[in-house]
Amino acid sequence: MKGYTGNIGWVDLTRNSTTLIPTDERLIENYLGGRGFVIKLLFDQIPEGADPLGEDNVLVFASGPLNGTLAPTGGRWMVGAKSPANGILVSGNGGGLWGAEMKWAGLDALIIRGKSPHPCYLMVGDDKIEILPAQDLWGKDTWETEDMIQARHGDPQIRVLSIGIAGENRVSMASVFSEKVHHGGRGGTGAVMGSKNLKAVAVRGTQGVGIADPEALIAETGKINEIIKTESQYAIYSKYGSPKNTTAYAKLGGLTTRNGQSGIFAGFEKIEAENFYNNFKLKGHTKACFTCSMPCFHQHLVCEGKYAGTFGSGLQNSTIQCFGSKVGNDDPAALFAFHVATNRYGLDEISAGLAIAFAMECYQKEIISLKDTGGLALEWGSDTAIMGLLAQMARAQGLGKILGQGTQRAARHFGGGSEKFALQVKNLEISTVDPRVFPAWALGYAVASRGADHMRAFPTWEFGGTTETDLLKILGAPTAGERSATANKGKGVAFSEDIRAVTDSLQMCKTFSARKIGMPETTLGLLNAVTGRAWTETQLMRIGERINNLERLFNLRHGLKPADDTLPVRMLEEPLPDGASQGMVVELEPLLEDYYRSRDWRRDTGYPSPDKLRELGLDA
Numbered sequence: 068m069k070g071y072t073g074n075i076g077w078v079d080l081t082r083n084s085t086t087l088i089p090t091d092e093r094l095i096e097n098y099l100g101g102r103g104f105v106i107k108l109l110f111d112q113i114p115e116g117a118d119p120l121g122e123d124n125v126l127v128f129a130s131g132p133l134n135g136t137l138a139p140t141g142g143r144w145m146v147g148a149k150s151p152a153n154g155i156l157v158s159g160n161g162g163g164l165w166g167a168e169m170k171w172a173g174l175d176a177l178i179i180r181g182k183s184p185h186p187c188y189l190m191v192g193d194d195k196i197e198i199l200p201a202q203d204l205w206g207k208d209t210w211e212t213e214d215m216i217q218a219r220h221g222d223p224q225i226r227v228l229s230i231g232i233a234g235e236n237r238v239s240m241a242s243v244f245s246e247k248v249h250h251g252g253r254g255g256t257g258a259v260m261g262s263k264n265l266k267a268v269a270v271r272g273t274q275g276v277g278i279a280d281p282e283a284l285i286a287e288t289g290k291i292n293e294i295i296k297t298e299s300q301y302a303i304y305s306k307y308g309s310p311k312n313t314t315a316y317a318k319l320g321g322l323t324t325r326n327g328q329s330g331i332f333a334g335f336e337k338i339e340a341e342n343f344y345n346n347f348k349l350k351g352h353t354k355a356c357f358t359c360s361m362p363c364f365h366q367h368l369v370c371e372g373k374y375a376g377t378f379g380s381g382l383q384n385s386t387i388q389c390f391g392s393k394v395g396n397d398d399p400a401a402l403f404a405f406h407v408a409t410n411r412y413g414l415d416e417i418s419a420g421l422a423i424a425f426a427m428e429c430y431q432k433e434i435i436s437l438k439d440t441g442g443l444a445l446e447w448g449s450d451t452a453i454m455g456l457l458a459q460m461a462r463a464q465g466l467g468k469i470l471g472q473g474t475q476r477a478a479r480h481f482g483g484g485s486e487k488f489a490l491q492v493k494n495l496e497i498s499t500v501d502p503r504v505f506p507a508w509a510l511g512y513a514v515a516s517r518g519a520d521h522m523r524a525f526p527t528w529e530f531g532g533t534t535e536t537d538l539l540k541i542l543g544a545p546t547a548g549e550r551s552a553t554a555n556k557g558k559g560v561a562f563s564e565d566i567r568a569v570t571d572s573l574q575m576c577k578t579f580s581a582r583k584i585g586m587p588e589t590t591l592g593l594l595n596a597v598t599g600r601a602w603t604e605t606q607l608m609r610i611g612e613r614i615n616n617l618e619r620l621f622n623l624r625h626g627l628k629p630a631d632d633t634l635p636v637r638m639l640e641e642p643l644p645d646g647a648s649q650g651m652v653v654e655l656e657p658l659l660e661d662y663y664r665s666r667d668w669r670r671d672t673g674y675p676s677p678d679k680l681r682e683l684g685l686d687a
């Protein structure tokens with residue numbers, strides 16, 4: 068079919084073998100690409116009881132129909148495996164150019180199994196996969212690895228996806244990084260790569276992508292690039308990137324502060340997006356992912372002080388929180404240095420920041436002491452403590468070794484009632500806004516198929532800016548999108564999870580398509596132009612639903628229980644003590660009830676009903 072390469076690469080690192088097999092048309096029909104391919108291939112390949120860090124775990128990378136074409140944001144890539152953080156699914160979507168290059172190199176997906184006896188990396192060229200030695204790369208950070216591979220092959224256009232030392236040390240919150248800053252996590256994909264002695268996957272392709280109707284694709288692309296200019300996020304992201312979102316959270320008193328003990332951070336003005344724009348942004352050096360017309364990757368440089376010379380990009384809203392308010396730090400230069408350090412170590416910054424915040428609260432409450440920290444005083448905002456713990460986590464040493472395995476496991480280790488304020492779900496740390504402020508986001512954290520994460524549902528309609536027509540489609544009632552409403556929020560989250568699964572499978576950016584562009588009737592034109600097929604909105608929504616249900620079945624097979632769909636005690640029982648949302652907690656039960664009903668999943672077992680499985684063709 069047009070829009071696909073027709074090839075899936077298979078690599079067995081134990082046997083030192085590589086091969087190409089044809090892409091099954093049924094895989095395309097039922098799962099579309101990207102995230103859909105990842106879950107179907109993982110579901111079929113990973114046996115029950117597989118060790119996440121063992122040879123029987125499988126790592127899958129996938130491209131999608133829009134990758135490498137003119138379609139907006141077509142440079143993304145998808146990765147997935149069984150997670151070492153929680154034993155269920157980990158899959159993540161990264162940006163940049165790596166996904167387009169993979170497609171040009173001729174692959175719809177790449178399946179990696181086994182374990183190499185020595186460090187290695189993959190070099191994927193036009194329809195060819197080589198396993199090459201990487202002893203000299205082992206111990207290098209993600210930036211050095213990329214530079215060394217490009218230099219070795221004499222080609223700066225090779226796109227490199229790699230792990231840092233955190234992945235080598237099999238840290239449960241290690242991610243994989245492409246082009247130094249785009250990471251596909253969360254939940255330990257980097258550790259899975261490290262466990263296979265796989266340092267990097269480099270891609271370079273020169274093949275084009277067959278497009279069924281190029282003129283229609285140009286027209287559809289133009290249409291979407293016009294829509295994005297009318298959306299609220301366009302001007303904000305193009306100037307500041309996602310960090311500006313934290314300003315709205317701060318006004319609502321939903322800026323998770325000192326590990327969620329407050330919703331207000333006194334030093335917020337110093338770490339606000341405006342401050343980064345005025346003092347650190349390299350004007351005129353904004354970056355966008357491949358074919359994206361909303362460039363949100365701004366480059367920053369610290370020019371003076373202790374962190375002078377620190378350079379990088381990709382500061383996110385989550386960075387402002389995880390290395391700012393959550394750990395009580397109001398020094399923007401230090402905050403940026405933590406961000407760059409995690410990129411180079413190959414650590415998931417959201418999980419790392421929250422694990423440190425958790426440790427700081429344990430220290431504040433004298434659950435742990437200097438004896439446990441190796442002499443590091445874990446005072447709120449201490450840059451010495453934060454940088455020290457990041458290094459320990461990446462090296463799997465000292466207290467960092469415990470924290471790097473996730474806050475749920477750390478809380479079990481520390482005891483003293485600390486599990487109540489371990490801000491995680493399924494051992495994945497809560498990523499952005501405080502759930503007590505937004506019910507749909509709270510529900511999304513509780514049920515997301517990889518643990519607490521905002522990008523699975525990404526219910527932006529709760530922030531406003533969604534048209535009444537779309538609200539009716541998503542929620543069944545326009546007022547259900549309001550922050551104070553709880554009715555129909557389960558239905559809305561299920562719908563949003565389905566459309567986000569479609570977006571991840573097309574390989575489109577969810578930030579770019581947060582509102583109108585993400586609706587299936589808008590993206591349909593791009594898909595039909597590329598493939599030459601007459602896909603329908605109903606078909607797309609059914610694919611999104613199938614993906615979410617198969618992810619559910621994967622997780623149940625690997626030990627998930629319905630009781631795991633919950634939130635930390637702090638979010639359910641400790642009202643926000645101050646600010647505009649003072650007194651709020653999450654009333655989770657009615658939200659869950661509505662969500663399970665909308666999904667047609669049983670509350671007692673967590674399984675989809677037999678009718679639902681039949682309807683989605685998952686009953687075989």
Ligand code: SF4
Nearest residue numbers: 140355356359363576
């Ligand atoms: S919106 Fe930002 S993250 Fe998304 S594709 Fe564009 S540049 Fe990349």
